[in-house]
Amino acid sequence: xxDGASFRKLTFPPTDAYRHMLPSPDPESLAAAVELAxxxxxxxxxxATHAAAVKYLSPRPLPAFxxxxxxxxxxxxxxxxxxxxxxxxxxxxxxxxxxxxxxxxAQNGRPLSALAHxxxxxxxxxxxxxFTFPSAFKAAAAARQPLVGRQIHASSFKxxxxxxxxxxxxxxxxxxxxxxxxxxxxxxxxxxxRNIVAWNAVMTxxxxxxxxxxxxxxxxxxxxxxxxxxxxxxxxxLNACAGASYSSLGSQLHAxxxxxxxxxxxxxxxxxxxxxxxxxxVHEARAVFDEMHMKNDVSWCSMVVVYAQNGAEEEAxxxxxxxxxxxxxxxxxxxSSVLTTCAGxxxxxxxxxxxxxxxxxxxxxxxxxxxxxxxxxxxxxxIRDAERAFEEMPERNLISWNALIGGYTQxxxxxxxxxxxxxxxxxxxxxxxxxxxxxxxxxxxRGGLTKEGLDLFETMKxxxxxxxxxxxxxxxxxxxxxAGMEERAYEFIKTMPVRPxxxxxxxxxxxxxxxxxxxxxxxxxxxxxxxxxxxxxNHVLLSNMFASAGRWxxxxxxxxxxxxxxxxxxxxxxWITWKNVxxxxxxxxxxxxxxxxxxxxxAKLRRQMQAAGYMPDTRYALYDLEEExxxxxxxxHSEKLALAFGLVCIPPGIPIRITKNxxxxxxCHCAIKFISxxxxxxxxxxxxxxxxxxxxxQCSCRDYx
DNA sequence: GTAGGGTTAG
Numbered sequence: 001x002x003d004g005a006s007f008r009k010l011t012f013p014p015t016d017a018y019r020h021m022l023p024s025p026d027p028e029s030l031a032a033a034v035e036l037a038x039x040x041x042x043x044x045x046x047x048a049t050h051a052a053a054v055k056y057l058s059p060r061p062l063p064a065f066x067x068x069x070x071x072x073x074x075x076x077x078x079x080x081x082x083x084x085x086x087x088x089x090x091x092x093x094x095x096x097x098x099x100x101x102x103x104x105x106a107q108n109g110r111p112l113s114a115l116a117h118x119x120x121x122x123x124x125x126x127x128x129x130x131f132t133f134p135s136a137f138k139a140a141a142a143a144r145q146p147l148v149g150r151q152i153h154a155s156s157f158k159x160x161x162x163x164x165x166x167x168x169x170x171x172x173x174x175x176x177x178x179x180x181x182x183x184x185x186x187x188x189x190x191x192x193x194r195n196i197v198a199w200n201a202v203m204t205x206x207x208x209x210x211x212x213x214x215x216x217x218x219x220x221x222x223x224x225x226x227x228x229x230x231x232x233x234x235x236x237x238l239n240a241c242a243g244a245s246y247s248s249l250g251s252q253l254h255a256x257x258x259x260x261x262x263x264x265x266x267x268x269x270x271x272x273x274x275x276x277x278x279x280x281x282v283h284e285a286r287a288v289f290d291e292m293h294m295k296n297d298v299s300w301c302s303m304v305v306v307y308a309q310n311g312a313e314e315e316a317x318x319x320x321x322x323x324x325x326x327x328x329x330x331x332x333x334x335x336s337s338v339l340t341t342c343a344g345x346x347x348x349x350x351x352x353x354x355x356x357x358x359x360x361x362x363x364x365x366x367x368x369x370x371x372x373x374x375x376x377x378x379x380x381x382x383i384r385d386a387e388r389a390f391e392e393m394p395e396r397n398l399i400s401w402n403a404l405i406g407g408y409t410q411x412x413x414x415x416x417x418x419x420x421x422x423x424x425x426x427x428x429x430x431x432x433x434x435x436x437x438x439x440x441x442x443x444x445x446r447g448g449l450t451k452e453g454l455d456l457f458e459t460m461k462x463x464x465x466x467x468x469x470x471x472x473x474x475x476x477x478x479x480x481x482x483a484g485m486e487e488r489a490y491e492f493i494k495t496m497p498v499r500p501x502x503x504x505x506x507x508x509x510x511x512x513x514x515x516x517x518x519x520x521x522x523x524x525x526x527x528x529x530x531x532x533x534x535x536x537x538n539h540v541l542l543s544n545m546f547a548s549a550g551r552w553x554x555x556x557x558x559x560x561x562x563x564x565x566x567x568x569x570x571x572x573x574x575w576i577t578w579k580n581v582x583x584x585x586x587x588x589x590x591x592x593x594x595x596x597x598x599x600x601x602x603a604k605l606r607r608q609m610q611a612a613g614y615m616p617d618t619r620y621a622l623y624d625l626e627e628e629x630x631x632x633x634x635x636x637h638s639e640k641l642a643l644a645f646g647l648v649c650i651p652p653g654i655p656i657r658i659t660k661n662x663x664x665x666x667x668c669h670c671a672i673k674f675i676s677x678x679x680x681x682x683x684x685x686x687x688x689x690x691x692x693x694x695x696x697x698q699c700s701c702r703d704y705x
Numbered sequence: 706g707t708a709g710g711g712t713t714a715g
Contacts, residue, residue: 031706068706099707106708134708169709200710232711239712270712301713336714371715399715 025056027066034069038076046073064090068097075104080113095121095129103135106142114139115148128155130164137170146178169197176205196222196230203236207243215240216249231265238271242278250275251284263288270298277306297323301334304341313341317350330357332366339372343379346659346686349577351376355389367393371400378407381657381684381691398430405439410691412701414447434466441475446690446701450483474503481511486520502531509538513545518554521545536567537663544666574638574660578649585641588633592641594648601644602635609674617667639668639685647679655682663687673697 024030030053037046050070053062062070067090074083083101087093098121105114118136121128128136133156140149153171156162162171168191175184184205191198199222206215219237222229229237234257241250254272257263263272269292276285285306292299300323307316320338324330335358342351355373358364364373370393377386386407393400401424408417421440424430437460444453457476460466473496480489489508493500505527512521525542528535539562546555575584583592592598618630639660646656664687676683677697685692693700 035706065706072707094706096707101707103707129707131707138709164708166709171709173710195709197710202710204710230710235711267712274712296712298713303713305713331713333713338714340715366714368715373715375715397715403715 027053027057027063030056031066031069034066034073038073041077043077043079046070046077064094064097068094068100071097072100072104075101076107078104078108080105080108080110084117093124093126095126095132098124098126099129099132099135102132102139106135106139109142111139111142115143115145118152127159128161130161130167133161133164133167134170137167137174141174141177144178146175146180149174149178150180150183163192165191165193165195165198169195169201172198173201173205176201176209181209196227196233199227200230200232200236203233203240207236207239210243212240212243212246216244216246231262231268234262234268235271238268238275242275245279247279247281250279264293266292266294266296266299269294270296270302273299273302273306277302277309280310282306282310282312295326297328297331297334300326300328301331301337304334305337308337308341308344313345316341317345317347330354330361330363332363332369335361335363336366336368336372339369339376343372343376346380346657347577348377348380348382348657349580351380364392365394367395367397367400370394371397371403374400374407375403378403378410381410381686381693383407383411383413396430398433398436401430402433402435402439405436405443409439409443409446411693412443412446412690414443414449414452417443417447418449418452432464432466434469434471437464437466438471438475441472441479445475445479445482448483448702450479450485453479470498470501470504473498474501474507477504478507478511481508482514484515486511486515486517490520490523500527502528502535505531506538506541509541509545513541516545516549518545518549518551533565534567536562539567572638572660572662574642574658576642576646576656576658578646583642583645585638585645587638587641588636589638589641592645594645597648598641598644601648602640605644605647605671605675605678606635608678609671612674612678614671614674617670634665634667637665637668639664640671643672643675643683646683647675647681652681655684657684658686660685660687663689664692669699669703673699 030049033049034046037043037049053066067086071083071086074080074086083104087097087101090097098117102114102117102121105111105117114135118128118132118139121132133152136152137149140152149171153162153174156167156171161167168187172184172187172191175181175187188194188198188202199218202218203215206212206218215236219229219233222233234253237253238250241247241253254263257268257272262268269288272288273285276282276288285303289295289299289303300319304316304319304323307313307319317338320334323334328334335354339351339354342348342354355364358369358373363369370389373389374386377383377389386404390396390400390404401420405417405420405424408420417440421432421436424432424436437456441453441456444450444456454476457468457472460468460472477489477493480486480492486508489511493504493508496504505524509521509524509528512518512524521542525538528538532538539558543555543558546552546558571586573584573586575582577583585592616631616634618627618634639658642658643656646658650656664685669692672683672685672692672694674697676694683694685694690701
């Protein structure tokens with residue numbers, strides 16, 4: 001509510017007005033009460049006033065102007081049936097009545113109803129006026145119907161109303177939103193008068209269409225024409241800067257906003273938070289947030305997103321909790337953005353509590369919330385919950401399907417990923433995107449369905465009209481490499497039409513490690529070092545490849561090289577959540593308060609594992625030690641410590657969930673398989689790449705990761 | 706009495 005349009009007749013606070021409103025039989029007072037109901041969005045007051053009007057005025061019919069007020073009220077409050085019924089009993093509805101019905105539908109996200117009402121109005125030989133056309137254009141724009149939009153434009157042209165700025169701005173925005181950019185530009189150039197709304201339409205749509213530079217140019221041109229930007233222009237400009245990562249330009253504008261006092265506007269403040277967040281200037285975003293005089297739910301949500309998208313998930317969650325403390329209701333926006341941080345943290349318990357909050361706030365049917373739930377459960381390794389969340393969604397879109405397929409991909413369940421993919425195609429409601437294909441081809445690769453994966457890659461353009469991107473090429477290299485066709489994968493890379501990326505060579509190196517192809521592995525590693533000389537992961541992979549092949553000299557060389565060039569392996573850590581507390585472990589960590597019990601558990605497990613035939617794989621020991629010392633060292637890896645803690649604390653029957661920030665180590669992988677069988681428990685390890693489900697001496701990845 | 710351009714998410 002920036003311009004107070006809906007309040008223009010009220011000189012006192014509307015809630016007070018409601019309190020002192022007394023039923024009064026004259027039509028003027030009744031109309032005022034109806035208008036008030038719209039302003040405070042109270043369907044209760046609206047209905048009560050309608051009933052009072054009928055009672056007071058019966059047996060006389062409602063006067064036309066009061067009837068218009070009522071249609072408008074029902075339509076604006078999104079009670080379309082009541083609005084349409086009232087109009088239908090009117091023997092001669094005027095253009096005002098029709099426009100009230102049309103605008104309400106357009107504003108409440110019912111563009112197709114709005115267009116249907118517009119058509120019905122024309123059939124009833126009622127001519128649209130300068131108020132009708134803007135709503136009709138808005139509906140055509142929202143419904144993405146360029147042809148309908150063009151017809152409305154023609155009609156407004158014939159009636160001469162296109163010269164009205166409101167009408168022209170509606171047409172302008174409609175042409176942009178329906179993709180008829182050329183028509184939009186022509187219209188803009190030919191407009192007899194351009195107001196700020198027209199300029200804003202140019203700018204906001206340029207940003208929406210991913211042309212931020214054009215929005216910035218338009219802003220400069222507006223200033224050169226002596227135009228005064230308003231809050232909407234400034235939000236558009238900030239969005240453009242965020243989209244193009246023009247951090248200094250945006251912060252210059254911030255200075256201008258402070259001078260002109262625009263930064264006091266909530267929307268502009270929110271735009272600034274978002275802008276700084278997208279430029280990764282987290283401190284600046286927080287400073288704007290802290291200094292805001294007025295915060296609304298969007299401000300809080302934007303701040304959550306800033307943290308979530310800049311790798312500070314815990315901080316994001318804290319802001320969400322602070323918002324709750326401040327009395328901010330968990331909105332669909334809020335919940336869906338915080339759910340992504342749970343997915344990132346692997347925070348299943350937090351995610352479940354958000355799910356419960358979503359149900360309590362009746363937003364669990366929202367498509368964003370639903371998709372975020374599917375995504376969160378999938379990423380937290382709870383595929384049954386992901387399936388259930390998907391089933392419960394009242395409607396689904398591309399993102400929902402991608403989230404479910406992604407869940408199966410993370411698990412390595414290629415058959416289910418393909419089944420759901422087929423279902424998605426079969427339902428005919430959504431077309432797959434390039435993300436969908438990355439997911440299914442990756443699933444094929446992880447599940448060993450080499451032929452199916454290659455088939456998908458080769459036919460994706462023809463079947464789905466999707467041009468293969470770099471990600472898809474990397475998938476194919478992975479697919480071939482895992483299946484033992486490293487040479488073919490290398491040939492494939494040579495014929496790629498795009499320059500191979502880190503993930504392409506990384507996939508080849510991974511495959512070479514898996515199958516002991518050291519010569520080719522060295523080539524891949526060389527390419528990787530050229531692209532990113534400082535990456536520790538690739539050096540470790542190369543060293544492990546030599547170690548697995550028993551080529552100790554080369555393995556040591558790579559390690560030494562890393563040391564010489566000053567590459568440090570980031571500290572590996574594993575964490576486990578128990579009773580809402582996150583317990584983090586590093587290798588050889590003895591600082592935990594339950595260290596004694598953890599060590600006792602490890603000693604016991606070691607005896608039991610060795611009795612069952614486990615041999616410690618000391619190649620994963622980092623130091624040059626005696627064999628027995630190496631055995632002790634690998635036993636102290638962070639994932640084993642976290643697991644021992646879980647076995648000490650978490651009662652039998654509850655699956656143990658561990659998250660690791662690096663790839664799970666080979667010896668730990670083998671040990672956890674044994675432990676899952678010995679203690680008879682489900683153990684789920686999420687590493688930086690995928691899930692491992694350990695059960696009964698086996699892992700879901702089939703030792704293929 | 707009826708109108709146009711906007712901030713946050715999967």
